[in-house]
Amino acid sequence: MIALKSTNDINIAEITDSVKSDSCGAIDVFIGTVRNNFKGKDVAKLFFEAYEPMAISELTKIADQVKEKYQADKVSIVHALGDCLVGEIAVVIAVSTPHRKASFDGCQYAIDTLKETVPIWKKEFFEDGSHWVFSHP
Template identity: 80%
Template sequence: MIELKEQKDINISDIIDSVKSDYCGAVDIFIGTVRDNLVGKKVTKLFFEAYTPMAISELSKIADTVKERYKADKVSIVHAVGDCLVGETAVVIAVSTPHRKASFEGCQYAIDTLKDTVPIWKREYFEDGSHWVFSHP
């Protein structure tokens, strides 16, 4: 499951179910949520925008690398697009592997690489204004 969805359509249980496997003894989940602060400023929401065809392609490459490098059986990555309020889920990554260490490492690789390579842009909203975060290509 590699998807971009509006936040209201992200179902964490479905994502977890999508990676379950009798072959695997470990499922690691990363759930990224919107926090209420950034460098001492109160965050009110985030807005995510993506170049969808390239984002899906890059997310698929990440999943393929996790499968190859960490011997993952299944990988799901779902990222929100549009508005995300404080406390809401912005990204979910699920990785199943035969053993826990590889599952943890694969999940960490996926989120770190996503933040570096996937064309998803974030606008942070504060009580006194907003700005785009330009940490992606």
């Protein structure tokens, strides 16, 4: 499952179920949530937007790379779009592999690569204003 959804439509159980495989003994799930602070300032919410066709294409590439590099059987990546309040889910990555280390490493690779290459932009909102966060090089 590769998708961009509103935070309310992200279902962790559904994403985890999508990577279950009888040939795999490990499923690792990374859940990124909205924290309440950034550099000492209280965060009210985040807003995510994306160039959706390219974002889906890049997320699919990442999933394919995880399958190749870590012998993952299945990979799901779901990222939120729109407003996300503190505590809500911004991203979920699930990876199934025959053994646990590859599953952990695959999730780490997926989130790191997502932040570097996928055209999803984040705006942070504070009590005294907002700013766009640019994580891409």
